[in-house]
Amino acid sequence: MKILLNEREEEFNADSISVTEMLILKKFSYKLRIIKVNGVLISKELYDSTTINDGDIVHMLYLMSGG
């Protein structure tokens, strides 16, 4: 499956993956972040149950301290 992740094309060897699986596969370990799938904010409790499918648009924002 192919998705757009932060405007870049990414390919995964599966028909669909959960948000949690995507984070593991991409080694996105930093915990303070905002994730949107197809324009919808995904809260942390829903990472396991939200699936990402072929053609989906995913945005992830890491929140760095300072300000």
Place this chain on the structure above:
Amino acid sequence: MKLSEIRTHLSKFRVGIAGAGGLGSNSAIALARSGVGTLVICDFDSVEDENLTRQYFFTSQIGMKKTAALSENIQRVNPETVVLVHEKQITYSDVAEIFKGCDVIVEAFDRADMKEMFITSVLNTLPGVPVIAASGLAGWGKSNEIKCRKIDDSLYVCGDESTSACDDLPPLAPRVAMVANMQANVVIDILMSTD
């Protein structure tokens, strides 16, 4: 468009600023100078000597509540700006009440967990109101790494999205003010295309 027309247009709008530290104080001043009509500012903290390395306060204001000190500074640069302050530490459920009626909101927290909480709350409880977040502004140099990214109509982020502030890499005035002014610039860009 002439300056007077731009200022007349911007005077119609209300902008929320969550946090009155490095990001909040600098973006508030830029927005006030530009002519934004009303600023809603929320912070619970007081001005300390250490803040003056990057926050828009003065030595005579040490010990004052940041909301009061920033109000004073805003009125000095633009007496016509209406400033509404909330002297409290924001929680998830306060956001909609404090920032209701705002056309755009600036996320100006220091702690990453507060940023996450706040952005999540705005997106969930004030749908349709764009939030301009900041992420990654510590240290010095690397000016070209500071960018503005539009995620969608409801979420923008300014910063380098990688440098985390800590004791060995503190935030300094130039990069902090660059990101804060970039946030203010995004706000004005949005307002200039809003009726």
